[in-house]
Amino acid sequence: MIRPGLTVKLSVLLACIGVLASGATGYYAYRANRTMLVNEAGHSLLTSTELLGQRFSSSIDDVGADAQVLASLPSAAEVAQTDDGLGKNAAREQLAQVYSSFMIHHPEYLQIRLIARQHYGLELIRFDRDGDGLARVQGNSLQEKGQFAYVFETLAFSPGRIYTSPISVNHEYGAHGAEGKPTLRLGTPVANAGGEVVGVVVIDVDLAGLLKRLQSDLPSDYQVYLTNEWGDFLVHPDASKTFGFDRGRRVLIQDSFSVTKPLFEQSQSEILVNGLVKPKQAAGQVLAFVRRPFGDSAGNRFIVLGLAKPLEDVLSGANLLGDRIVRMVLVFSVLALALAVLFARALTKPLHLLAHAATHLFAEHAMETLPLKRTDEIGVLARCFDRLRREIKSQMDVLHAKQRELVHLATHDGLTGLPNRMLFIQKLESAIDEATRRQEGLAVLFVDLDRFKQINDQFGHSIGDKVLAVVARRLKQVLCTADVVARLGGDEFIVLIEGPRSVEAAQAIASRIMDTLNETLVMDGQSMNVGASIGISQFPDDSGTAEELLLNADAAMYAAKSGGRCAYLRYHDLLETRRREQHAQQEEAQARAGKDATAGREAEPMA
Structure with missing residues (x-):
């Protein structure tokens, strides 16, 4: 008996869908109403975003205007030209009172400074905000900021122009209450009567305080986004995503909302998107973004400001209409549901088995439940899937084996089986990081075989290869399991010793290595002695990087080899020897110079 196929079952199910046709008109009305509400909300949101952007730009322009007022004060150029920040200066004190007044009346100002062109950009007048009060920095506490x-850059501007810095987190030394806060700096040149720029006035603005004041009258259900010209979040509903560049992980609006990319490419100045039309780009929200320049236009500074509103709030009216439509088609849905249940049980059970087998592709228990004995299309599909799974598993097993082999060949020496230079450098860099974290040391031993070239020339390369393999085994036997030994190439080996024992154990291990390598080797009936010269460098005393540790150990090894084979030498001792030699040469040169001067004085009376 031939069972009905999947085509017959789907035909019956599709016939039942006709019952739901009565809800099509209501559904269309519901969708049209949703679209209208979302479009109106989007335009309103875009208008609010543009107004907020204008207010932000206007606030920055006001700060720039304050900087120009301070720079244009008659005594500003005089103080910048003649004062050094020390001692008493009446003109400086009068200016300081004006600066203090500006700080008092603008709580979002974190710092106001007058900086001279001379004295490497020395601060002459500086007021910082410290807690709820002001702190004036004077005398020797004033800093040079010319770098x-x-x-x-402001010193290079013509008078009247405004410098606008990138928005960043203040990490300058001694910044009082401004330290660690998101800061925007505006500066303007101070010019003397001849038009020469003699200094700058710089105002640091607390960006967080400024934005808090600008957002105060926004509706409570609005979410605010603000980025700099690179796309780093400065304001975000999730505070952990703001100022990521200051914590070593940049969080960009282009990654969170890909539709904003044209704003940074400057091909568009505003973007409006909603989750109804583009759910992947604005999930559950209506979003409006605008690009807004601020500060001096020549500085190419701009922000991207965005407002978001939950789509659920926008569609609350449409949802009421949807409820009424649902009631109208509910009776027909009951009949459709009953039919769907009957046919779904027959159709979805084998499909679920196939889906489970697909998600557990290499699990044998999942394959056992497949309907392999069915005679309809589901049975054919199950059998094909089983054959495909077996073939894929076979190919994957071969591929994984090849991958493991390639990884091992790429990171290990083919002759000795030891790690090669690349893998050793990786292990050394990781060991340096771990030693830095634990405040411990480590040691690197550069081992060079003394008589390997003679063995190679006398007995041939095949014997030389066997000698290298034996040397590798002996090195591993001498070392602890936690130590690392690698072959750099030729007759050069390198050893890494980690942990608290590294400083004391390095020389003892070097001695044991020389002892074991000085033992006579017997290869194919031939006796031979290898021997080794060893250079030792230690972290952190000799260097803080992997490459320098290797170079220093190499230098110590060559010095040990030059002083006599079968010896070891620490890089620290090598440096001490070189210093003593240089000191002895300097003393000898001074003695010769003294003798020449004495001989010259004795020769004068004779003349």
């Missing part, structure tokens, strides 16, 4: 971009 900072907001100083030397």
Whole structure:
């Protein structure tokens, strides 16, 4: 008896779908209403975003105007030209009172400074915000700031222009209450009567305080996003995603909302998107973004400001209409549901078995439940799937074996089986990081065989290869399991010793290595002695990087080999020897110079 196929079952199920046709008109009305509400909310959100952006730009322009007022004060150029920040200066004190007044009346100002062109950009007047009060920095506490971009770039401006810095987190030394806060710096040149720029006025703005004041009148269900010109989040509903660049992990709006990329490419100035039309780009939200320049236009500074509103709040009216439509088609849905249950049980059970087998592709228990004995299309599909799974498993097993073999060949020496230079460098860098974290030391031993070239020349390369393999085994026998030995190439080996024991154990291990390598080898009936010269470098005394540790150990090894084979030498001792030799040469040169001077004085009376 031939059982009905999947085509027959689907035909019956599709016939039942006709019952739901009565709900099509209501569904269309529901969708149209949703679209209208979302479009209106989007336009309203875009308008609010543009207004907020204008307020932000206007606030920055006001800060720039304050900086220009301070720079244009008659005594500003005089103080910048003649003062050194020390002692008493009446003009400086008058300016300081004005600066203090500006700080009092603008709580979002974190710092106001007058910085001179001379004295390497020395601060002459500086007020910081410290807690709820002001702190004036004077005398020797004033700092040279000529190396900072907001100083030397502003000094290059013509009078009247405004420098606008990137928005960043303040990490300058001695910044009082401004330290660690998101800061925007605005500066303007101070010019004398002849138009020469003699200093700058710099105002540091607390970006968080400024934005808090600008957002105060927004609706409570609005979510605010703000980024700099690179896309780093400065404001985000999730505070952990803001200022990621300051914590070593950049969180960009282009990654979170890909639709904003044209704003940074400057091909568009505003973006409007909603989760109804593009659910992947605005999940559950209506979003509006605008690009807003601020500060001096020549500085190419801009922000991207965005507002979001939950889609659920926007569609609350449409949901009421949807409830009424649902009631209208409910009776027909009951009949459709009953039919769907009957046919779903027959159709979905084998499909579920296939889905389970697909998600557990290499599990034998999943294959056992497949309907392999069925005679319809499901049975054919199950048998094909089983054959495909077996073939894939076979190919994957071969591929994994090849991958493991390639990885081992790429990281190990083919002759000795030891790690090669690449793998050793990786292990050494990891060991340095771990030693730094634990505040411990480590040692690197550079081992060079003394008589390997003679053995190679006398007995041939095949014997030489066997000697290298024996040397590798002996090195592993001498070392602890936690130590690492690798072959760099030729007759050069390298050893890594980690942990608290590394400083004391390095020389003892070097001695044991020389002892074991000095023992006579017998290869194919031939007796031979290898011997080794060893250089030792230690972290952190000799270097803090993997490459320098290797180079220092190599230098110590060559010095040991030059002083006589079968010896070891620490890099620290090598440096001490070189210092003593240089000191002896300097003393000898001074003695010769003294003798020449004495001989010259004795020769003058004779003349």
